[in-house]
Amino acid sequence: xxxxxxxxxxxxxxxxxxxxxxxxxxxxxxxxxxxxxxxxxxxxxxxxxxxxxxxxxxxxxxxxxxxxxxxxxxxxxxxxxxxxxxxxxxxxxxxxxxxxxxxxxxxxxxxxxxxxxxxxxxxxxxxxxxxxxxxxxxxxxxxxxxxxxxxxxxxxxxxxxxxxxxxxxxxxxxxxxxxxxxxxxxxxxxxxxxxxxxxxxxxxxxxxxxxxxxxxxxxxxxxxxxxxxxxxxxxxxxxxxxxxxxxxxxxxxxx
Amino acid sequence: xxxxxxxxxxxxxxxxxxxxxxxxxxxxxxxxxxxxxxxxxxxxxxxxxxxxxxxxxxxxxxxxxxxxxxxxxxxxxxxxxxxxxxxxxxxxxxxxxxxxxxxxxxxxxxxxxxxxxxxxxxxxxxxxxxxxxxxxxxxxxxxxxxxxxxxxxxxxxxxxxxxxxxxxxxxxxxxxxxxxxxxxxxxxxxxxxxxxxxxxxxxxxxxxxxxxxxxxxxxxxxxxxxxxxxxxxxxxxxxxxxxxxxxxxxxxxxx
Ligand SMILES: Nc1ncnc2c1ncn2[C@@H]1O[C@H](COP(=O)(O)OP(=O)(O)OP(=O)(O)O)[C@@H](O)[C@H]1O
Ligand SMILES: [Mg+2]
Numbered sequence: 001x002x003x004x005x006x007x008x009x010x011x012x013x014x015x016x017x018x019x020x021x022x023x024x025x026x027x028x029x030x031x032x033x034x035x036x037x038x039x040x041x042x043x044x045x046x047x048x049x050x051x052x053x054x055x056x057x058x059x060x061x062x063x064x065x066x067x068x069x070x071x072x073x074x075x076x077x078x079x080x081x082x083x084x085x086x087x088x089x090x091x092x093x094x095x096x097x098x099x100x101x102x103x104x105x106x107x108x109x110x111x112x113x114x115x116x117x118x119x120x121x122x123x124x125x126x127x128x129x130x131x132x133x134x135x136x137x138x139x140x141x142x143x144x145x146x147x148x149x150x151x152x153x154x155x156x157x158x159x160x161x162x163x164x165x166x167x168x169x170x171x172x173x174x175x176x177x178x179x180x181x182x183x184x185x186x187x188x189x190x191x192x193x194x195x196x197x198x199x200x201x202x203x204x205x206x207x208x209x210x211x212x213x214x215x216x217x218x219x220x221x222x223x224x225x226x227x228x229x230x231x232x233x234x235x236x237x238x239x240x241x242x243x244x245x246x247x248x249x250x251x252x253x254x255x
Numbered sequence: 256x257x258x259x260x261x262x263x264x265x266x267x268x269x270x271x272x273x274x275x276x277x278x279x280x281x282x283x284x285x286x287x288x289x290x291x292x293x294x295x296x297x298x299x300x301x302x303x304x305x306x307x308x309x310x311x312x313x314x315x316x317x318x319x320x321x322x323x324x325x326x327x328x329x330x331x332x333x334x335x336x337x338x339x340x341x342x343x344x345x346x347x348x349x350x351x352x353x354x355x356x357x358x359x360x361x362x363x364x365x366x367x368x369x370x371x372x373x374x375x376x377x378x379x380x381x382x383x384x385x386x387x388x389x390x391x392x393x394x395x396x397x398x399x400x401x402x403x404x405x406x407x408x409x410x411x412x413x414x415x416x417x418x419x420x421x422x423x424x425x426x427x428x429x430x431x432x433x434x435x436x437x438x439x440x441x442x443x444x445x446x447x448x449x450x451x452x453x454x455x456x457x458x459x460x461x462x463x464x465x466x467x468x469x470x471x472x473x474x475x476x477x478x479x480x481x482x483x484x485x486x487x488x489x490x491x492x493x494x495x496x497x498x499x500x501x502x503x504x505x506x507x508x509x510x
Contacts, residue, residue: 057412085405
């Protein structure tokens, strides 16, 4: 059986402008992600998480190795592999609805009315049914990230890559989004890969948690079997997170 | 409401006092009308030249020159800005030239314009275009270059190709900068045209600048002052009627 996504022996080195110094961001990294999984990738700053996600998204090249998507090597971006960023990256010249419609622009099989309906449907799913006409500067940070989520999900991608999607939000907004994220994931059945610094967040959302260390090396890869929906304040979740935290702290010290 | 009236009333009163003092000086003071025409004489010139059709025609001639010359300058400037973005060779050749020529006061183009095109319309358009195209092109280049990389990544993962990326992301994202360049270009074009009309003498189709020039030759200071007033009003109104509404709309959308 082929996995949805396979990362094989991936390497990426950055040349720094400064005296030809090099950074080995990823060194021979391999991992695989199955259809419908929610994989949380934890790791200290600078270990190569964003680099990995951007290569999977096709935004950035690898020096060596390959990404197999349904068994086929990827070349460049594709709307079936959608990516979300720490900043919502919404377009401020468009209103909320038009931002969501932007993602649907490249889905050729839908008519204009279907796109409109789909955009409204996903705004409802992310909890913003009444904000279609608003401009981006009229939204809070949490609302922006919700719109970005609707924009990413509306074109019906197979896999959603999220690079620290909640880290710029306040704790309360974040907790609300954790609930919504679980609900949306279960409802849509998407495959999600989320990068985070927050161990509890990783355990709360992920069906699997990976710990990445320097050069992208995966040193921990654990299934989380706690039943959904999960609450951040749940005792068994805290225990689980507590068992991973020392690894994270060690990884931080090593880097 | 009352406050608004008060706010508008004070400058009006002061302005009226200023005009009255000016009129009194001219009537009582025995100042030569060649040095200082009275406001009444100046106004009389406005009325009579309007009735004869001389002034309205000059306004029309000047406006048609500014609109055509400016439109060409904006189109050329945008084209150059985009080409600089597309080709490094073009950029490294044209950008230093543009930076240099931008510092050249536009009146300096007039002698060359006359040598090349004679005392003609073409010479005037040449001065207007050379006076304003560089500001437009440099700010277009600058604002295209400063489009956040994140917008481009977001559009790419949604499936935007090169053309779509340019049309639907780069240009709208750069629009505020392009607009402020266009506004600067308008100010330059207006000043350039006035220099050109005063400097380049053609007998038919006299514009406002030519009326200024003839006013000086005839020692008709009332004409000079009246035409200056018209030039000021046009400069003021063009900003209010063209750029302020666009800027307001942009501010409403983007915050
Ligand atoms: N464009 C680049 N040019 C040079 N070096 C880069 C570039 N992008 C990333 N790097 C380097 O590659 C390494 C990995 O970067 P990456 O952004 O993937 O880390 P990260 O795990 O996402 O960190 P964080 O958690 O802080 O976001 C870092 O050492 C970084 O300095
Ligand atoms: Mg990162």
